Amino acid sequence: MTITTKGKVKECDDDGQEDRPLSFEQARERFCRNAEGEIPADLRKLLRPELKPYTLQAIEAREEQFDSRRLDPMIPKWFGMASQPLKSRLPRRPRVLMNGRDLNPLTLFAPEDRRTYNDIRYPWGTICRVITAAGAGSGVIVGPRHVLTASHVVDWAGNSGGTVEVHRVAGSVRASTSITRVWYYTQVTGSVDWFENDEDYALLVTESRIGDLFGWMGTRTYNSSWDGEPWWWNIGYPGSIANGLRPTFQNRKELDEPWYDLGPARSMSTNADLTPGNSGGPMFAFWNDGPYVVSVVSSEDSDANWCSGGSWLTNLVRHGRQADP
Numbered sequence: 001m002t003i004t005t006k007g008k009v010k011e012c013d014d015d016g017q018e019d020r021p022l023s024f025e026q027a028r029e030r031f032c033r034n035a036e037g038e039i040p041a042d043l044r045k046l047l048r049p050e051l052k053p054y055t056l057q058a059i060e061a062r063e064e065q066f067d068s069r070r071l072d073p074m075i076p077k078w079f080g081m082a083s084q085p086l087k088s089r090l091p092r093r094p095r096v097l098m099n100g101r102d103l104n105p106l107t108l109f110a111p112e113d114r115r116t117y118n119d120i121r122y123p124w125g126t127i128c129r130v131i132t133a134a135g136a137g138s139g140v141i142v143g144p145r146h147v148l149t150a151s152h153v154v155d156w157a158g159n160s161g162g163t164v165e166v167h168r169v170a171g172s173v174r175a176s177t178s179i180t181r182v183w184y185y186t187q188v189t190g191s192v193d194w195f196e197n198d199e200d201y202a203l204l205v206t207e208s209r210i211g212d213l214f215g216w217m218g219t220r221t222y223n224s225s226w227d228g229e230p231w232w233w234n235i236g237y238p239g240s241i242a243n244g245l246r247p248t249f250q251n252r253k254e255l256d257e258p259w260y261d262l263g264p265a266r267s268m269s270t271n272a273d274l275t276p277g278n279s280g281g282p283m284f285a286f287w288n289d290g291p292y293v294v295s296v297v298s299s300e301d302s303d304a305n306w307c308s309g310g311s312w313l314t315n316l317v318r319h320g321r322q323a324d325p
Contacts, residue, residue: 019223021231021285022236023034024252028083031286035080035121043213053183053206057064059319066264067318068311070220073290074211075122083286085117085124085249088169114241114248114273118169123284124175125167125214127247128236130204130280132162132179136244138236138281139164139204142219143272143321145177147204149280149295150308151188154202164206166214168237170245177208183320185265185312195222197255198267200298200308201280201325203320217284219317222266222294222309224257234272236281237299244277255283255295255307265309268295274305283307 013159022030059284106223129140130149133228137153147164162179186199230252237244253272261267271312274297295309 007325009115016148017046019287020226021229021287022032023289025257027286029079030288031083031290032080033081036077037109038198039213041079043260044208053161053181056081056156056159057181057183057323059183059185060315061185061264061312062188066311066315068221068314069318070292071218071314071321072319073123073292074144074215074216075290076213076215078093078126080121081213082119082121082124084251084309085121085247086187088246088278102163112273113250113253114238115250116242116246116248118246119175120167120214123217124235124247124249126217127237127281128165129168130167130236130243132157134161136237136277137279138277138297140282140284141163141211141216141234142203142293142317143216145206145209145324146211146216146317146320147206148219148282148293148296148313148317149202149204150188151184151196151200151202152298153225153280154182154184154187156187156189161195162204164204164210166210168245168277169247170242175207175208175210175213176211179204179209181205181324182280183316185316197306198263198265198308198310199312201296201313201316203316205320217282218287218290218292219277219314220292220294220310220315221311222257222268225276228254231285232270232272232283232294233285233291234274234278234281234283234297236274236278238275239277240275253283264311264315265308266295267298269304270307272297273303274300
């Protein structure tokens with residue numbers, strides 16, 4: 001159900017209540033739970049197979065029947081659940097100087113809000129570090145063997161294989177698996193230009209069913225009525241913090257969809273602190289039934305950072321999960 005007020009379309013549930021994310025305080029009250037049961041034995045046997053080239057699979061947008069309905073999250077009972085991750089102590093970093101002056105990371109909005117964490121409870125254990133010949137980026141589990149990331153994180157040219165590391169913290173990796181297929185709309189290579197900024201996402205299909213073990217976040221299409229609201233979280237592996245080897249989180253961030261960005265692919269500016277390595281990390285919020293991703297980190301700018309989303313993102317995840325269950 002949709003209701004239009006003051007030029008903005010609001011999504012509503014079947015009872016006519018506005019469909020909007022939970023506030024930080026509401027999420028904290030709802031999503032805290034102790035672990036229950038043991039991890040199934042077959043899920044403990046995730047191995048690190050030798051890498052093989054992944055299959056590239058484009059989606060023809062003009063021929064495909066769209067389905068932008070949300071995809072629900074999966075919350076495993078054996079890891080417990082928390083509305084905020086446990087912080088971890090970051091080793092002291094050496095000072096980096098140039099001509100006697102400290103160098104500061106770019107594209108940060110004072111104060112710097114990113115904090116490292118080490119917490120495998122849901123949903124914080126769904127964070128992934130994606131490694132290809134194009135470099136390292138961030139991703140999040142959105143299906144049984146499906147990881148959402150940025151298109152420009154994928155090695156489109158060489159296709160020499162790739163790895164998904166689940167919840168790497170320094171030298172520890174909780175699971176690792178190879179990439180077998182990549183579903184996408186647009187191959188974004190090199191720097192992200194303005195015309196690619198709203199299509200910068202790809203869905204990785206993994207060899208192991210990591211989602212069955214760690215759970216996955218839901219996905220849903222961003223609605224402009226949510227503009228300017230401090231509901232959004234980001235998790236990822238920024239290279240400027242701990243050399244990209246520890247996950248970070250930040251919360252109470254905003255998204256803003258430009259009025260001139262039309263069509264199924266949409267870009268959103270954000271005041272989240274983002275630097276290289278954050279690319280592909282999710283922007284998500286909590287609803288009553290769990291966390292949902294609405295966009296992924298795309299590009300960084302000195303004035304505004306940008307994310308990619310829209311109905312294409314939701315449809316991409318649905319298509320990949322149906323084609324590669």
